[in-house]
Amino acid sequence: MKRVYLDYAATTPTHPDVLAEMQPYFFLKFGNPSSIHQFGQEAKAAIETAREKTAKLIGASADEIVFTSGGTESDNFAIEGIAFANEKKGKHIITSKIEHHAVSECCEFLAKRGFTITHIPVDKFGLVDPEDVKKTITDKTILISIMHANNEIGTIEPIAEIAGIAKEKGVYFHTDAVQTAGHIPINKLNADLISFSAHKFYGPKGIGALYIKKGTRMVSFLHGGAQEKNRRASTENVPGIVGMGKACELAQNDMAIEKETILRDKLIKGLFDQIPEIVLNGHPTLRLPNNVNISIKHIEGESILINLDLMGIAASSGSACTSGSLDPSHVLMAIGLAHEVAHGSLRLTLGKYTTDDDIIYLLETLPPIVKKLRAMSPLK
Amino acid sequence: MKRVYLDYAATTPTHPDVLAEMQPYFFLKFGNPSSIHQFGQEAKAAIETAREKTAKLIGASADEIVFTSGGTESDNFAIEGIAFANEKKGKHIITSKIEHHAVSECCEFLAKRGFTITHIPVDKFGLVDPEDVKKTITDKTILISIMHANNEIGTIEPIAEIAGIAKEKGVYFHTDAVQTAGHIPINKLNADLISFSAHKFYGPKGIGALYIKKGTRMVSFLHGGAQEKNRRASTENVPGIVGMGKACELAQNDMAIEKETILRDKLIKGLFDQIPEIVLNGHPTLRLPNNVNISIKHIEGESILINLDLMGIAASSGSACTSGSLDPSHVLMAIGLAHEVAHGSLRLTLGKYTTDDDIIYLLETLPPIVKKLRAMSPLK
Amino acid sequence: MAGPYSEKVMDHFMHPRNVGVIENPDGIGQVGNPVCGDIMKMYINVKDNVITDIKFQTFGCGAAISTSSMATEMIKGKSLNDALALTNKAVAEALGGLPAVKMHCSVLAEEAVKSAIDDYLKKTTGTGLPGFKPHEEPLEKHEH
């Protein structure tokens, strides 16, 4: 059966060149980078090269990059790292209503430990208004964390402006760039902290990075050995780090923004042409080049996904049923969707290997599924 | 040049069978285990199989295993997880003076946040006396964390007894089994929490596990998505987890305890036969089968290591110079070594690929190095 | 697909039995609500205390659709008493089991059946099923 993967925002395959670069570090060059001997030093050299490549992707300097186990750790590290180091100044953190759980749940954890969290709302396109951020800052505010682009609806936030406000007010600014790194250009974004995850841009799973601007006052998250210049303990995941470096290098030379934008817009047009009563979630233009998110009224997301899957198409949904919780996606609620519309959301995210044919196949396959499910539905 | 690796306690090469098992999960079966579609479900199935293999190594049930990014995260997760969930009961933690930094630095972090840490001393062999633990427990004690075997001197602690005391007093017991898992049999050890790291037993770097006994009251460490049944957020490192599972399976079928013990004792005997004025650090018999740790009086560890390295031999030392700090290993100090004796320590750790020839080569190579360095030394 | 569902669930999900609407039914029941993402509506015709026909419409996930389908199949042609004896567990078992997070769907299916019978009893005897109250009231009713 044809298999069409349209869930690149969930994860991407590790690029063969990335895997090739990682291979030697499993068996031949397996040393621990902290070891003084040859085995260790060749591993150390490899991670330092990877650090330079990673830094280059965002125009940072290599010693501002700390490798982590992924986007979640980077987010947790940034937020708890700032919170625990700066709580004498204040315990107020500003974030948005559409952050990834790696940010929002971490803030939740801090809220239980005496911190106050302000959640900035978004408009119907998912945009944060920088003015709202500005108004909320107090002299107790130590951190603002607003994501670069949303993972569900693809909306790209006005990060430069928010970062400017944070700077002006002397508040640290973190942005979760997990969905943008490797996909659209990032140039430090004027942020103090930026989170990345390699598996979102053809690197391996289980490795990420945190950009920490020189001079940022924070504590470490993983406590132990002196790795990563005392900023992140634990034996380095050498193959993972090498893979992340390679993925950054590949991304820098080959962001498929135009190609993806064309396919994305073709897909959106096709969906609107062929399926009545759908809505586009997210911003029409301030949007990740690979993200399509629609709500298909009167039917529920998981049912759509399973039907698509049986036809070989992989997609995702903000429906509660796909997350194991009972509530639909907080992002779709934050942009003001009615519950049943939120439950009917379908996210299609494109990538390096997406072809015209894949889009055509989806546009052939989805409409009859929608028709069938709508025929079963009590809603109209 | 001959290359002889005698630093298996620092890290091990990823076994070729482990790597082979991981391969398909980079590109072909690259899905995100949280995804409902085929790509996701095949990844999910793979991690559940790996979970069973990992659980089997320690006689646990699969749902008591949570995968982490390594030994350090497992240790931090165990300690902070218990601390933050049980601080209403009390803020007292008992640990030993010879724990790995992943435990001791994490306790340090908690000490800054209002917890009280008791560090149990050890005898000259590095043994914790269970009676000392017992005497220190108060009604405010919420956690006892004592490592299974020490990574530097190889001493195996009386964990079963300490766990028994903890149980009797209703205090959670954690043990860092990073150096024992896959090397000597572990059968839950009566502990509530056990830390592992795959790269210490021929699995990949950047992956570990925490055994969490059913019913243990703790908070999660990485906050975010619902992965690992809400116990550890972040997209699962699928190839890493699969590799860890395979490494556990291989270890279970092939612990080379006898072979390693014979080589170890041959090495110790050879060292004592050929080099005057050395001491064995750690316990003569309650000792990891692959660990040799000696102090070579009047000379310093890093000098020895570099000389060995130039002859192709990889080893390690508890000398300050090898860690970037100014103090020698806290473990060697805890067993009562004088500073200059601690600085002259040499750790040789054996593994799957260590041969008789390697031992012979070391025993030929080391004595002239010692002689040369002693000739340069002002100490006598 | 090696997904979360058993083969039986998938069969009923992809080929649901008794989907649709009965015009002028003897009883209609609707349970669930848009907040939780599952709405089930059941239509029954009853003759001599026997359910002679039953149809359903469901907005919801795979489990919601297949439990609806299975429930209708299990009570079609049965007496009202037999139908009232249908438990959510029986529905789940008949489907070869459901993932734990989906058990609530089988509860909805049981309640949809009861709700339709309740409606029939109200219309015919003036009083409904004694003590019946579905877990959550639907936010909006699509009554004919």
Next chain:
Amino acid sequence: MAGPYSEKVMDHFMHPRNVGVIENPDGIGQVGNPVCGDIMKMYINVKDNVITDIKFQTFGCGAAISTSSMATEMIKGKSLNDALALTNKAVAEALGGLPAVKMHCSVLAEEAVKSAIDDYLKKTTGTGLPGFKPHEEPLEKHEH
């Protein structure tokens, strides 16, 4: 080896110049201590204000040994004044640089030289080097 040290450091470490002891030297200096893991001892002979011979013994890491070696080489045959002008930076530079965490070894080397000259001055003039005090006193002295 692609280790932490430059080629020059490795050369002096593996082939240290002026290792050993001078019997009945004109001056002896010892700096460092076992706590930090580096002990340097230097022996000098002086004639007409010129260091005619110099030897060292060092307990310590690669950087400690190579800075000792380089320092002795740099001042052998030099006047006392020139020797006193030797800075730790000059030693490190002559070695093609040292890792940041090892810079303290070059400080010890500078101090070992000064300490030996201090000892010489004390023995000959009765007063040592004005203001000289090494960073840390050795815990034990191995004086002849």
